[in-house]
Amino acid sequence: GQSLEQPSEVTAVEGAIVQINCTYQTSGFYGLSWYQQHDGGAPTFLSYNALDGLEETGRFSSFLSRSDSYGYLLLQELQMKDSASYLCAFPLSSASKIIFGSGTRLSIRP
Amino acid sequence: SQTIHQWPATLVQPVGSPLSLECTVEGTSNPNLYWYRQAAGRGLQLLFYSVGIGQISSEVPQNLSASRPQDRQFILSSKKLLLSDSGFYLCAWSGSSGGLEAFFGQGTRLTVV
Numbered sequence: 001g002q003s004l005e006q007p008s009e010v011t012a013v014e015g016a017i018v019q020i021n022c023t024y025q026t027s028g029f030y031g032l033s034w035y036q037q038h039d040g041g042a043p044t045f046l047s048y049n050a051l052d053g054l055e056e057t058g059r060f061s062s063f064l065s066r067s068d069s070y071g072y073l074l075l076q077e078l079q080m081k082d083s084a085s086y087l088c089a090f091p092l093s094s095a096s097k098i099i100f101g102s103g104t105r106l107s108i109r110p
Numbered sequence: 111s112q113t114i115h116q117w118p119a120t121l122v123q124p125v126g127s128p129l130s131l132e133c134t135v136e137g138t139s140n141p142n143l144y145w146y147r148q149a150a151g152r153g154l155q156l157l158f159y160s161v162g163i164g165q166i167s168s169e170v171p172q173n174l175s176a177s178r179p180q181d182r183q184f185i186l187s188s189k190k191l192l193l194s195d196s197g198f199y200l201c202a203w204s205g206s207s208g209g210l211e212a213f214f215g216q217g218t219r220l221t222v223v
Binding site for chain 1: 142144146152153154156159161167169200202204207208209210211212213214215216217
């Protein structure tokens with residue numbers, strides 16, 4: 001079957017760096033995506049990796065290793081506003097349904 | 111630029127009443143469209159997706175249905191709501207990225223009483 005696994009919660013300190021991991025299981029892999037969701041709000045797209053390696057977008061970076069079925073989202077210079085849930089996701093084919101992980105809740109301490 | 115509109119933002123409905131949630135996308139053509147439901151503190155459950163007008167795929171058998179009467183319009187319906195239908199309903203679209211980028215509407219928080 002197809003599935004994604006991520007830790008349910010992560011805690012970090014303001015100004016620090018945090019890594020949120022995602023492992024997946026699927027056949028026909030097209031890439032891994034990341035979304036941010038604040039409490040009470042809708043998910044917003046952050047980044048995706050279609051190929052192995054690191055993609056950097058400002059303070060956020062995303063990494064993919066297809067051989068390990070593993071990816072992570074790296075958040076640098078953490079700010080209090082980064083407190084949110086982070087969801088990994090992938091499409092099951094190039095133009096069909098998108099499956100989401102259950103999300104990792106990031107709590108940031110001053 | 112592309113935008114997605116979903117309404118209403120909140121809805122309180124009695125058990126057994128009908129439901130109609132509408133979602134429209136602007137600024138793109140032939141998008142893939144999705145309906146998700148999110149229970150409190152939980153992940154996104156895919157309910158329906160559509161790759162074209164009149165083409166609906168259902169993921170979860172239940173008392174909900176979806177329709178796509180126009181290219182950029184996606185409607186979620188129920189004839190009779192159950193208490194278990196309460197949740198946060200999200201419409202989303204994706205385009206040329208092949209599902210790697212999806213964009214969500216504001217969501218509808220439905221409470222069935």
